[in-house]
């Protein structure tokens with residue numbers, strides 16, 4: 001086994017691996033020699049992503065499954081996903097999330113809080129519960145969650161997302177104790193140009209990305225292939241648990 005390429009021969013399960021950061025992490029894991037299983041909200045989207053990834057990496061060992069996590073049966077749905085993945089998963093990366101539409105404080109409703117919290121709080125907690133039973137009990141195994149830069153940098157109109165993002169930070173740190181010796185960490189991205197922003201009109205999204213590029217020190221919003229490195233790092237570093245790795249274009253400085 002390679003001393004530094006610790007993902008070679010490992011089995012990585014990317015929940016939310018059909019698009020965006022999960023897709024990038026799946027591709028990076030393949031480049032590092034891992035076997036990959038991806039999950040999306042439907043079998044159709046998983047099949048589409050698998051064939052696109054296969055076209056890029058013809059010798060990859062990859063499978064894809066639909067697993068809609070929006071229901072209250074999430075614990076059973078996650079157990080079923082681990083069964084389909086083959087029961088020998090070493091690392092779990094969770095990036096699944098519905099499209100993000102930010103609305104001002106005066107538009108927030110209890111239903112919106114429940115909907116936003118489901119995929120970003122209920123599912124990650126249930127995933128921690130399932131992963132505690134399913135991952136091998138070793139620091140070589142890991143669960144990596146996703147939060148967001150809003151956890152550290154409040155913005156007017158973003159109270160709900162700041163609340164949820166900080167909840168994910170607390171969840172990550174506590175799960176690191178609950179799952180020990182399995183490691184639990186989270187990636188905190190700034191703005192990245194992904195399908196997360198699909199509910200914005202194309203012009204509004206382009207304007208937002210341009211405004212971010214004009215403001216941040218790197219001069220560009222995050223790219224998937226860069227932010228995916230943070231997920232790969234957290235899978236590989238057996239010394240990292242309870243950590244939040246931030247990759248934010250320097251947006252925290254301005």
Ligand SMILES: NC(=O)c1ccc[n+]([C@@H]2O[C@H](COP(=O)([O-])OP(=O)(O)OC[C@H]3O[C@@H](n4cnc5c(N)ncnc54)[C@H](OP(=O)(O)O)[C@@H]3O)[C@@H](O)[C@H]2O)c1
Nearest residue numbers: 016019020021040041045069096097148191192194195196
């Ligand atoms: N992009 C950013 O600017 C940014 C910034 C800060 C934090 N983050 C956080 O990073 C994480 C990943 O974001 P991303 O940009 O990669 O998002 P993305 O490109 O929109 O990908 C979201 C993934 O979630 C899956 N998904 C959506 N609904 C689902 C459901 N009901 N059940 C199962 N899977 C479902 C999608 O699968 P299908 O395609 O099959 O529906 C897709 O694979 C999120 O937690 C996000 O909040 C992102």
